Amino acid sequence: SAVISQKPSRDICQRGTSLTIQCQVDSQVTMMFWYRQQPGQSLTLIATANQGSEATYESGFVIDKFPISRPNLTFSTLTVSNMSPEDSSIYLCSVALTGPETQYFGPGTRLLVL
Amino acid sequence: AQTVTQSQPEMSVQEAETVTLSCTYDTSESNYYLFWYKQPPSRQMILVIRQEAYKQQNATENRFSVNFQKAAKSFSLKISDSQLGDTAMYFCAFILAGGSQGNLIFGKGTKLSVKP
Numbered sequence: 001s002a003v004i005s006q007k008p009s010r011d012i013c014q015r016g017t018s019l020t021i022q023c024q025v026d027s028q029v030t031m032m033f034w035y036r037q038q039p040g041q042s043l044t045l046i047a048t049a050n051q052g053s054e055a056t057y058e059s060g061f062v063i064d065k066f067p068i069s070r071p072n073l074t075f076s077t078l079t080v081s082n083m084s085p086e087d088s089s090i091y092l093c094s095v096a097l098t099g100p101e102t103q104y105f106g107p108g109t110r111l112l113v114l
Numbered sequence: 115a116q117t118v119t120q121s122q123p124e125m126s127v128q129e130a131e132t133v134t135l136s137c138t139y140d141t142s143e144s145n146y147y148l149f150w151y152k153q154p155p156s157r158q159m160i161l162v163i164r165q166e167a168y169k170q171q172n173a174t175e176n177r178f179s180v181n182f183q184k185a186a187k188s189f190s191l192k193i194s195d196s197q198l199g200d201t202a203m204y205f206c207a208f209i210l211a212g213g214s215q216g217n218l219i220f221g222k223g224t225k226l227s228v229k230p
Contacts, residue, residue: 001161033216042205042220043159058217090157100216101147101209105159 004106023093028073031096120221137206145211154202
């Protein structure tokens, strides 16, 4: 597996602002992903963070709302833009060491938007 | 589209006993992977066990084992000798094999409480 850290671990934000979440891995990984877990719900994939190119977004998620960067093989950021209370969720990054079939998750970032 | 269903929103078990969590899934594909993830109150998602669809043998990891019934599209998790630290949300997840994207499909989860 891999050691994955996320910053911040939690935050409280005002509506209309943006928050950037960082995901750092202790080794180079082939793939990195961002998921959202709304309160009391399961996880939903937001996008695949591609190194050196634009992220691949799932249906219902757009780059303007969730811009993603992946400058190298160990680091990625997710920005939640122009936040509303509906964005209150846990945001988790995951990594795959070889193919995407087995993913390991970071500790998550708990976001509350007021 | 693939779906994953966990029909037990909550379960409880006495410490040291055995509990089985249910999961069914739907897909028209034949090559895929199934997983059980554990999410304790600390919210860290932990991979518990993984099963490749092409393997008939059920996966086992220490006290955790699965009963994989491919024809029935069933994938249950058995936890033996339950411990207090097993208290968590358990998510069943599915992913197609051979793809380039990482869309793990999760069930809604089962909240397991282990009682002393």
